[in-house]
Amino acid sequence: MSGPCEVPQPAFPRQRRSTAASARFYSRGVSVCLAAPLVVALAIGFVYPVTRLVGLSFEGGSLEQHRRLVAEPLYLGVLASTVKVAFIVTIASLLLGFPVAYLMARLRHGIAMVVAACVFIPLWTSVLVRSYAWVVLLQRNGIVNTLLADAGITDGPLKLIYTQGAVIVAMTHVLMPFMILPIYSTLQTLPPDYNRAARNLGAGAFRAFISVTLPLSLPGVFAGSVLCFVLALGFYITPALVGGPGSMLMATLIGQQTTVLLDWPFAAALSTVLLTVTLIFVFLFRKTLSLSKGLHSVH
Amino acid sequence: MSTDLAPLPNRLPLIRGHYAAATFHAFAKAFGMIVLATVIGCVLFFLLLPTLIVIPMSLSETDYIQFPPSGLSLKWYRAYFSDPDWMAATWFSLKIALATTATATIMGTMAALAIVRGRLPFSSALQALALGPMIVPHIVLGVALYLVFSPLQLTGNFFGFLIAHTVLATPYVMITVTAALQRFDPALELAALNCGANRLQAFVLVVLPNIAPGVAAGAVFAFLASFDEATVAFFISDIGGKSIGRKMFEDIDFNLTPVIAAVSTVLVVVSLMLMGAIHLANAQKRG
Numbered sequence: 001m002s003g004p005c006e007v008p009q010p011a012f013p014r015q016r017r018s019t020a021a022s023a024r025f026y027s028r029g030v031s032v033c034l035a036a037p038l039v040v041a042l043a044i045g046f047v048y049p050v051t052r053l054v055g056l057s058f059e060g061g062s063l064e065q066h067r068r069l070v071a072e073p074l075y076l077g078v079l080a081s082t083v084k085v086a087f088i089v090t091i092a093s094l095l096l097g098f099p100v101a102y103l104m105a106r107l108r109h110g111i112a113m114v115v116a117a118c119v120f121i122p123l124w125t126s127v128l129v130r131s132y133a134w135v136v137l138l139q140r141n142g143i144v145n146t147l148l149a150d151a152g153i154t155d156g157p158l159k160l161i162y163t164q165g166a167v168i169v170a171m172t173h174v175l176m177p178f179m180i181l182p183i184y185s186t187l188q189t190l191p192p193d194y195n196r197a198a199r200n201l202g203a204g205a206f207r208a209f210i211s212v213t214l215p216l217s218l219p220g221v222f223a224g225s226v227l228c229f230v231l232a233l234g235f236y237i238t239p240a241l242v243g244g245p246g247s248m249l250m251a252t253l254i255g256q257q258t259t260v261l262l263d264w265p266f267a268a269a270l271s272t273v274l275l276t277v278t279l280i281f282v283f284l285f286r287k288t289l290s291l292s293k294g295l296h297s298v299h
Numbered sequence: 300m301s302t303d304l305a306p307l308p309n310r311l312p313l314i315r316g317h318y319a320a321a322t323f324h325a326f327a328k329a330f331g332m333i334v335l336a337t338v339i340g341c342v343l344f345f346l347l348l349p350t351l352i353v354i355p356m357s358l359s360e361t362d363y364i365q366f367p368p369s370g371l372s373l374k375w376y377r378a379y380f381s382d383p384d385w386m387a388a389t390w391f392s393l394k395i396a397l398a399t400t401a402t403a404t405i406m407g408t409m410a411a412l413a414i415v416r417g418r419l420p421f422s423s424a425l426q427a428l429a430l431g432p433m434i435v436p437h438i439v440l441g442v443a444l445y446l447v448f449s450p451l452q453l454t455g456n457f458f459g460f461l462i463a464h465t466v467l468a469t470p471y472v473m474i475t476v477t478a479a480l481q482r483f484d485p486a487l488e489l490a491a492l493n494c495g496a497n498r499l500q501a502f503v504l505v506v507l508p509n510i511a512p513g514v515a516a517g518a519v520f521a522f523l524a525s526f527d528e529a530t531v532a533f534f535i536s537d538i539g540g541k542s543i544g545r546k547m548f549e550d551i552d553f554n555l556t557p558v559i560a561a562v563s564t565v566l567v568v569v570s571l572m573l574m575g576a577i578h579l580a581n582a583q584k585r586g
Contacts, residue, residue, distance in 0.1 A: 024416070024485045030498075031417025035425060038410040038469060041402075045466035046432055049443035056446065096342045103339055118343040122350045124574040126527035128547045129563040133349035135551060136356065136560075143352070173349060176342075205328065234436020236530045241551055251438040258442055258534070268446075271439045282434055 054275070057268035065269035075253070079273065082250040085168060086232035092172045093179040093228050094221065101180045101220075102213075105187035123177035131241045134170040135161060138242070162244025170242045175231055179224035186220025187213075222288040226281075233278050250274045353567065357560035375561040385562065388546040392526055395457060395542065399464040399525040404518045406465065407472025408510075414473075415480040426473075433470045440467075441534035448535055455540030463535055464525040471524055472517030479513025512581065519573050527570065 026034070057065050069075045104115045122130060137143050138160040145157040160166055190213065198208035236251040243252060250270060257267035360370030379385050413419045414426055432440060444463050445454060453459030483506065491501040507514075529544035536545035543562070550559050 024489070026413070026417040026498075028418045028420070031413040031419040034409040034413035034417060035419055038406045038429060039425065041406060041462065041465055041469070042428055042431075045444070045462040046435075046440070047428070049447040050435065050439065052447055053439065053443035096338075096345070099335060099339050100342050100346075115339075115343065118347050120574070120578075121571065122346050124523070124570045125350045126529070126544075126563075126566050126570065128527070128529050128544055128551070129353060129566055130349050132547070132551050132559055132563055133352050135555065137349060137352070139555075173345065176346060204324075205331070230434060234438055236436075236438040236441075236533075237548065241548070251436060254438050254442060258445070264446070267442060271436075271442055274436055275439050278434065278436055 050275070053268050054272050056265055057272045059265050059268075065265050066272075068266065069269050069273065075270070078248050078250060078253050079277075081164075081248070082233060082274075083277075085164065085171070085249060086229050088168055089171045089175055089232045090179075090225050090228045092168070093176045094225060096172070097176045097179040097224070098183060098221070101183035101187055104180070104184050105190075106192070119177050119180050122173065123181075127174055127237050130174055131170060131238045134166065134173070134238075134242050138166050138169075161242060162247070164243070164247035167239045167243040167247050167249070170238050171232055171235060174235075174238055175228045178227045178231060182223040182227065183217060183220040186217050186223075190216050219288065222285070226285040226288050230278060230282060233281070234274060350567065353560045353563040356557060357564045359557050359560075362556070375557045378556075378558050379561045379565070382558070384541075385543075385546065385558070388541045388543045391457075391540055392532075392543040395460045395464060396522050396526040398457075398461050399468050400518050400522040402461065402465045403468035403472050403521040403524075404514060407469040407517060407521070408476050408514055410469070411473050411476035411480055415477055416485070429473055430470045432467050437467075437528075437530035441531040444531060445534040454535050455537030457540070459535055460532070460540075460542065463531050464528060467528060467531065468521035468524040471520035472514075475513045475517035475520065476510060479510040483509045515580070516577050519577050523570055523573065527566065 059065070100115065100119065104112050104119070107115065135142075139145075140157050140159075140161070142161070144160060145154070148154040149157070194212050194216065195208050198212045199205070203211065234251055235249070236255060239247065239249045239252050240255055243249070248256075251274070254267050254270045254274065257263045257270060357375055358371050358373070360372040360374070410425070410429060414422050419425065440463075444459075448454045448456075448459045448463075451459075453462075487509070488501050488505055491505040492498075496504065527544070528542075529548060532542040532544045533548055536542055543566075547559060547562060550556070
């Protein structure tokens with residue numbers, strides 16, 4: 001396990017090497033003690049509650065709650081529309097976010113900082129604040145409707161808020177930074193020489209982009225897309241505030257079951273399904289999902 | 300220019316159509332640049348607008364939300380700071396966030412040390428499990444925690460929040476500290492040990508100062524992960540103890556007053572100052 005060691009070679013290599021190796025790595029006992037508090041916290045605050053919730057959905061060893069979920073087309077429809085909304089939000093974030101990431105990676109330092117600020121400021125702002133802003137923008141007498149009416153484009157206020165469109169727009173806004181940052185960190189590591197070489201060999205700007213830059217940026221594209229999709233699947237705050245009864249998603253359905261209908265076993269079954277879908281997706285794409293990428297680019 | 304280097308048979312047709320092609324290319328390029336710049340400009344506007352729009356709204360004089368606001372006043376800030384409900388929620392969240400920062404930073408740093416520098420059984424399993432709260436939908440975690448906390452009277456309770464937010468905030472610390480530890484050369488610690496320091500001295504005097512920027516960044520992320528957290532807080536709050544996130548959620552849902560804009564502005568300013576400080580510190584370190 002021990003890699004190259006930069007300590008001057010001692011006179012008794014055999015004996016000293018073992019000292020060096022044990023100095024590089026903490027002993028097993030120390031390591032376990034260091035990790036123990038976190039393990040205990042995760043057991044109490046994460047593993048046990050989630051296990052209890054999954055257990056509740058199979059209460060009394062019966063599949064009753066899950067059968068209910070499958071038998072009622074309404075609930076399967078909500079699951080389908082959750083996946084659909086997450087997919088649309090991911091594609092929209094990718095299409096809108098890629099040019100921004102490209103620009104951030106290619107521009108001179110000063111302007112790139114301004115573009116980066118436009119990406120980071122929303123990322124650092126509470127999801128509640130951003131959802132609130134969308135409520136204000138899209139409500140019946142909100143800013144968008146006022147501007148449209150003043151410009152003479154619409155006669156009366158349009159129904160913008162509490163629709164699936166509003167949920168998609170607001171979720172795209174909240175999740176786009178998670179798409180931009182992994183793509184940016186991949187593009188940033190690409191030397192501009194590759195693109196220049198392609199141009200030198202006769203490719204146009206478009207051709208050089210399609211056959212050189214784009215394929216090389218795919219790891220970032222995949223990382224951003226998986227992160228966006230997974231986060232979109234379980235989003236609660238934004239669809240709860242901006243969406244309506246017609247745009248129910250899994251998370252808002254679980255919220256409704258627990259806070260309004262107080263049907264805990266069924267909420268547990270819905271949670272189990274949402275958790276399973278998320279984990280299957282994470283497992284399938286675990287290679288591309290790099291949680292640290294989004295955070296690393298902050299540095 | 301590049302065509303000068305091409306072999307002769309390739310150059311001939313290029314030279315023939317050179318002028319027409321050059322003009323067409325210049326047009327196409329300029330057009331492409333304009334389209335691209337417009338698209339990117341719109342996207343940046345889309346990203347920034349909803350974040351910053353709360354600031355002018357919070358300064359409005361009217362009782363309803365209007366844009367552009369007519370007249371300037373600080374009355375919504377006065378309303379926020381003099382409302383006992385808002386103040387109680389703010390202090391409650393602040394206490395939780397500060398305590399969470401301490402626990403998450405200490406536990407996350409210790410675990411990162413064990414994973415990067417230690418000999419830990421099931422190290423990668425622990426890493427995956429610790430990052431789990433970032434992946435598991437927060438609604439699922441919120442419902443699960445409510446289910447366990449409710450019979451123990453841990454809802455609306457400082458310690459209940461502390462457990463929940465520590466689990467949610469620790470991944471951020473682990474990511475930043477792990478990255479800092481991977482950049483740290485263990486030979487420096489060996490040198491300190493060779494000079495007669497014990498493990499603890501070597502850690503405090505050599506390792507910690509070197510990974511301090513990563514620990515500080517992790518601490519800021521942990522603070523914001525707790526202070527801005529809303530989904531789990533929504534479920535484990537109750538009438539006796541309400542976080543600022545839960546209070547905001549209720550007010551947005553039931554009475555949409557410009558006080559929320561004032562609270563939002565305060566939250567935005569706090570987040571931007573903290574994150575900006577980390578960003579500047581890192582930029583300075585890199586020179």
